[in-house]
Amino acid sequence: MIEVEIITGRTIDQGKTVEEKLTEEYFKAVSYCELNEEDFKALGLSEGDKVKVKTEFGEVVVFAKIGDLPRGVVFIPMGPYANQVIDPSTDGTGMPQFKGVKGTVEKTDENVLSVKELLGVK
Amino acid sequence: MEAVCTFCGNVCDDVEFDVEKQKGKRFCPLGLSKFQKKERIKSPMIDGKEVSYEEAIEKAAEILVNAKRPLLYGWASTVNEAIRLGVILTEIVGGVYDQCASVCHAPGTLATIEEGLPGGTLGSVKNRADMVIFWGSNPMEAHPRHPTRYSVHAKGYLIKDRKDRKVVVVDVRRTRTAKLADKFIQVKPGYDFAVISALRAIIKGEDIEVDEVGGVPKEQLIELAEDMKNAKYGVIFYGLGVTQSRGRDRTVENAIKLIQLLNRTTRWIIWPMRGHYNVVGAGEVPAWEVGYQYAIDFSRGYPRFSPAEFSAVEMLLRRDCDAMMVVASDPAAHFPRKAVEHMKNIPVIQIDPFPNLTTLLSNVVIPSAVAGIEAEGTAYRMDVIPLRVKKLVDSEFWSDEKILEELLKKVEELKG
Numbered sequence: 001m002i003e004v005e006i007i008t009g010r011t012i013d014q015g016k017t018v019e020e021k022l023t024e025e026y027f028k029a030v031s032y033c034e035l036n037e038e039d040f041k042a043l044g045l046s047e048g049d050k051v052k053v054k055t056e057f058g059e060v061v062v063f064a065k066i067g068d069l070p071r072g073v074v075f076i077p078m079g080p081y082a083n084q085v086i087d088p089s090t091d092g093t094g095m096p097q098f099k100g101v102k103g104t105v106e107k108t109d110e111n112v113l114s115v116k117e118l119l120g121v122k
Numbered sequence: 123m124e125a126v127c128t129f130c131g132n133v134c135d136d137v138e139f140d141v142e143k144q145k146g147k148r149f150c151p152l153g154l155s156k157f158q159k160k161e162r163i164k165s166p167m168i169d170g171k172e173v174s175y176e177e178a179i180e181k182a183a184e185i186l187v188n189a190k191r192p193l194l195y196g197w198a199s200t201v202n203e204a205i206r207l208g209v210i211l212t213e214i215v216g217g218v219y220d221q222c223a224s225v226c227h228a229p230g231t232l233a234t235i236e237e238g239l240p241g242g243t244l245g246s247v248k249n250r251a252d253m254v255i256f257w258g259s260n261p262m263e264a265h266p267r268h269p270t271r272y273s274v275h276a277k278g279y280l281i282k283d284r285k286d287r288k289v290v291v292v293d294v295r296r297t298r299t300a301k302l303a304d305k306f307i308q309v310k311p312g313y314d315f316a317v318i319s320a321l322r323a324i325i326k327g328e329d330i331e332v333d334e335v336g337g338v339p340k341e342q343l344i345e346l347a348e349d350m351k352n353a354k355y356g357v358i359f360y361g362l363g364v365t366q367s368r369g370r371d372r373t374v375e376n377a378i379k380l381i382q383l384l385n386r387t388t389r390w391i392i393w394p395m396r397g398h399y400n401v402v403g404a405g406e407v408p409a410w411e412v413g414y415q416y417a418i419d420f421s422r423g424y425p426r427f428s429p430a431e432f433s434a435v436e437m438l439l440r441r442d443c444d445a446m447m448v449v450a451s452d453p454a455a456h457f458p459r460k461a462v463e464h465m466k467n468i469p470v471i472q473i474d475p476f477p478n479l480t481t482l483l484s485n486v487v488i489p490s491a492v493a494g495i496e497a498e499g500t501a502y503r504m505d506v507i508p509l510r511v512k513k514l515v516d517s518e519f520w521s522d523e524k525i526l527e528e529l530l531k532k533v534e535e536l537k538g
Contacts, residue, residue: 004348005312006283007294007295007311007363008258009152009263009362009363010260010263010264010397011263012151012262012263012266012360015129015130015151015155015264015447016152016155016262016366017155018148018150019155019156019160019475019476019478020160020161020385020476020477021452021455021477021478021479022161022477022478022479023201025159039194042414050186055379057458057459057460058459062387067295068295068296069295070294070295070308073294073295073311077470079410079455079456080455080479083455083456083457083458084459086458087438087458088435088458088460088461089460090429090430090433090435090436092382092429092430092432093228093229093232093370093371093429093430093433094224094225094228094363094416094417094429094430094432094434094435094436095224095225095228095229095366095370095429095433095459096225096366096370096435096457096458097366097367097368097370098225098362098366098367099362099363100280100294100312100367100368101309111279112401115455115479119454119479119483120466121461121483
């Protein structure tokens with residue numbers, strides 16, 4: 001397990017599939033977490049492995065990928081997976097803290113939920 | 123056929139799309155996938171059962187009229203004509219109007235209320251800007267044609283070549299846009315405010331007395347400050363890296379103060395990289411109708427603005443709304459988990475062309491025509507330039523404008 005700061009944001013694939021949220025393509029575009037290569041190795045991960053991302057606000061299982069990030073910072077594309085773990089409090093601005101949330105990442109064998117399962121609907 | 127793209131805030135008005143062949147010209151990957159055919163909500167629905175438009179609209183009207191405090195949210199991916207009707211509808215039902223900027227660029231609106239907005243159009247950037255800073259924004263993935271049309275490779279009146287323009291990216295990660303820039307400055311997450319304060323101090327001629335700020339070495343800060351002072355026309359395009367991280371509106375406010383300082387000796391502007399094609403309209407239209415851009419409550423019969431109380435996320439977190447109507451947006455996908463929870467407790471009405479996560483939580487679903495392809499109307503580009511988006515093809519689906527017009531009539535009828 002490592003301690004991280006989680007950031008979220010747009011990607012080209014998230015944008016291309018944003019109007020097709022119930023498809024496999026959208027699922028692939030938003031259900032992963034990018035880590036720095038050294039962090040990735042430190043967790044004993046290989047491409048296609050899954051990680052559990054936890055914060056005080058929730059947890060989510062996503063696929064792990066190597067990304068161009070500093071050590072200790074992980075990136076999840078904006079969307080329902082990222083929104084399980086971001087900080088909902090708005091400090092009176094109406095804006096939750098979608099970026100820069102402290103949490104942990106660990107390797108897991110648990111499954112990545114579908115968007116429907118994540119939402120708790122059939 | 124000539125088209126105007128209705129995906130991102132660039133609202134590219136130089137594109138062409140052949141509806142029959144499903145082929146486009148000059149589109150970026152985001153715009154092209156927007157225009158290409160995809161699965162639609164097939165029919166109006168009440169609790170999953172297919173019904174007529176009239177039945178769905180009647181049910182939606184009943185929900186809104188019977189609610190004590192309905193939240194009417196979304197609006198960023200529709201045209202001004204529809205948004206205007208949405209504002210009127212919210213006032214009549216005594217509800218709360220909020221829009222996507224609330225979880226996007228609204229902190230910039232709060233900063234503008236405090237400090238004003240030294241701004242300019244994308245045209246002025248293309249023609250004049252010899253220094254462009256993307257701060258917490260990544261147009262290569264969010265506004266792919268922005269760099270070529272306006273801000274990096276674009277040539278104009280005073281900018282004849284890519285070499286005439288210095289491009290800097292300030293971000294916490296090396297984004298695709300950073301790879302395009304002359305200089306990349308890496309900030310630790312949440313330290314934008316401090317870095318901006320350091321730049322203000324250096325530009326004022328003060329010593330910052332530390333070796334680094336927010337992970338940026340002092341020498342790099344001094345160099346950036348010098349470049350900013352020496353630019354003839356500079357621009358900061360800021361993104362959600364600023365508005366969605368620690369500091370939010372206060373960070374934007376600090377950046378505006380930095381721009382004001384630079385404007386004592388040279389010319390600088392600052393502008394938000396607005397996301398959805400008409401998220402500007404979702405704020406401008408209520409501003410010209412009732413005086414505020416978002417988080418507007420009509421429960422007392424007159425408009426009140428308070429993001430701490432009337433923003434959609436706050437309303438849902440505190441369970442302050444007893445019904446919700448979502449137009450041209452997908453809060454079930456884009457709101458924090460805790461806020462989405464309350465959407466499961468209350469009746470939800472959705473007006474949207476495409477099935478999404480909000481559809482899965484909606485009691486009444488009303489499919490609409492896609493503006494820019496199947497319906498026309500006016501949208502504001504990210505720099506508040508109004509553009510007429512076109513209808514390229516007839517559709518069986520009603521436009522947002524028609525749906526809202528009929529809904530408004532029904533609500534007025536029920537209220538007597």
